[in-house]
Amino acid sequence: MSRWLTRTDRRLWALAWPLMLTNLTVPLLGLVDTAVLGHLDSPEYLGAVAVGANLFSLLYWTFGFMRMGTTGLAAQAWGRRDPFAQTALLLRSVLLAVAIGLVLIATHRPLIALGLTLMEPGPEVRALAAEYAAIRIWSAPAVLCQYTLVGWMIGMQAPRGPMVMLIVANGVNIVLDVLFVTGLGWNSRGVALATVCAEYGAALIGFALVLARRPRGAWPWPALLGRLADYLAILRVNRYLLVRTVTLLLVLAFFTAQGARQGEVILAANAVLITFLMVISNALDGFANAAEALVGEAVGRGSRRRFRAAFGSALRWSLWGSLLLTVVFVLGGRPLIGLLTGIEAVRATAIAYLPWLWLLPMAAVWGFLLDGVFIGATRTRDMQNTMLFAALGVFLPVWWLSQGLGNHGLWLALISLMLGRALGMGWLFLRHQRTGAWFATAP
Template sequence: MSALLRDGRDAWRHAPTQRRVWALAGPMILSNLSVPLVALVDSAVIGHLPHAHQLGAVAVGGSLYSLLVWTFGFLRMGATGFAAQACGRGDGGALRALLAQGLLLAVLIALLCSLLAMPLLPALLGLMQPGAELDALARDYLQIRLLGLPAALASYALIGWLLGAQNARAPLAMLLTANLLNVALDLWLVLGLGWGVAGAAWASVCAEWSGALLGLWLALRRLAEHPGRAAWPALRRWGAWRGLLTVNRDIFLRTLALQTVFLAITVQGARLGDATVAANALLLNGLLLAAHALDGLAHAVEALCGHAIGARDRLALRRALWVSAGWSLLASLGFAAFFLLGGRVFIDLQTDIAEVRAIAYRHLPFLALLPPVAVWSYLLDGLFIGATRAREMRDAMLLALLLCLPLAAALHDRHNTALWFTFLCFMLVRSVTLGAFFWRLNRQDAWFPRH
């Protein structure tokens, strides 16, 4: 134990590692925080319209769109690990091939989802049993948002590739441009022109396309710094795609399980009433705020650990993990204190509907507990992504889901408090199972491929 603590202390005092972590984490935290900012502005703008079903429609439609987009988060996560390892090897040709593969997958998936989403929408909304007004507005919102799906998925691929190429400023520029434009258009279209829920949807579509186009330009500029030629004919063969698609498959299954949990929260909340689903959306905005900030440090772990594995540098790997873990713990405790002390102000900024506020207030303790419980899953996900070991991520997520299903079944007909208690247990089990996989792989020294 003393050797372990001494190792952590030495890593924490290593100034070059601290600088490398924050050179990546700083821009990613800023860019990630701009993502929940959009959800907060949507909630604040729509939440000050006169009816709860308007806020509920954005919550339901936004949840379904997020489920669709985040399910394909492997486009970012898969690209980061492979790009970081290629960068560590100095392989410019592999970087070029990986960028092309990511963008091609994004376009194909967007086309397929656009064809399937609308026929499935009535069934998804039927699960939630919303009121007639909420149902109609949620459908309109989602139909508009689907126009931005190709850009949203392409942005995932571009951000993952840029981060793996050790460039966090480009994703910062992409996300800040897109999300600040989204905020400005939200205010103009919803409040200025009076477009209501549809205005919020159109603001998001325009912002997604602006971010994707900027990201493509920045990625092409970054390629000039990594000389090499891609083996384009090899991309016609299955072997060139096997590694990427295998990792993406496992991340897809892991993400699908996670999004199923978030969808279940929205479904159960909708069954408890329009005010409850709206209140849960405001609380989830708080969790997203914390998660996106903490993910900035996890993104640094992805890039630095992937680079260290590509360069076969064990010391750099350990240092990156220790420094990122220390800052992640401190940040999670800061968010817990913020939600405990300022949670009511956070809710009040998003809505002035008294019934929604009252429900959200009662569940603020759960929101405060979630960051320090979930932070370890974010951090370890970053390590597994950088190591392109998606199978362990998949298995940990599925195991956490299976272990928590009996609790969810036992409490499914209870009040909203039971729903949040189950979600907290799920996040705790997820962190513990990922930690168990980390301990096993670390003992086996399995982070570095033997070939």
């Protein structure tokens, strides 16, 4: 088969497959926690961890820009063959991650109280979830450092590093879950502490990996640490990603809330189908992450030929991946839904809305791929603006006009959001191609 692959295809796959494996195994941390607590006598412990884990997923996902922004800048420094910039970016990004993590720890009480108020768990679950969150928040510096380390390694085209970090995190989490919960009887507190230890273990492995990969050179610490303007430059790239991520989170929260207004069965059915959207995202993001590295390298080198080759390869394989996922959902959608829920009413309702799942891979693939291109080129302001356009100019109007369709209208709005992003980013992509604006962003 290798003779049918171009050199860029082979480079793309070398980057993509470890990242795909990493993305697809991310849910294992939550599955282990669920499996351990699911065998205890009281369901409140499982509910508390579910509420607390969702709270931290939202909190940490908000800071996912630290991974994306670091990848684009690192890839461009790699493309320029600039070892000082590579090392300085790593150090400065880690310092920012630690600083933000410490701020989250210092302000965790009101953050946790607000999150639990919005989620509205019962009194017993709320107390246990608050206890879980008060322990789990201490992992914030480690988690944010992981984001920057993973982003740097992707940009430096070392994709196996994130996979190793995840393997370590899962291994430590499994061992400590069994020890703390089954052995010592610490219940949800034990799960929280196990997760904190796992996050710090993964961060330490990440530091070891990047130090081994770090370019060799003797530079004075003041130069590596940089000035305030250097940190503001990193934050400028990331602030647009923050707005884009928060906007996406608000859209998904709105989608969930509107489903809840239609009843518990609709809410549960939508949750089942949204789970498959996460699978689509994690699978196709492997190609998008690889595109970030290759596009960033091309921009750093100022090579239009490499840029076109990287985009063409990522586009081709992303489309094949989305087609494969579509076939899987068309042929296996019903049994897959049956695996996720045994409640007949929820299963029947999810099957009724299954055709929307068939449309998801082809509707979502364009946004995932173009995200990779725009991140690699550090055109993060474009990502913010197209997300705002898709959310405010497409999703909300479509939802408003199609309320009479019930849950079908809600899914139509979500599909329209993805297509709106694709159209907006596609138009900007073509404009940047004509003007050569991609290469004006390289620092």
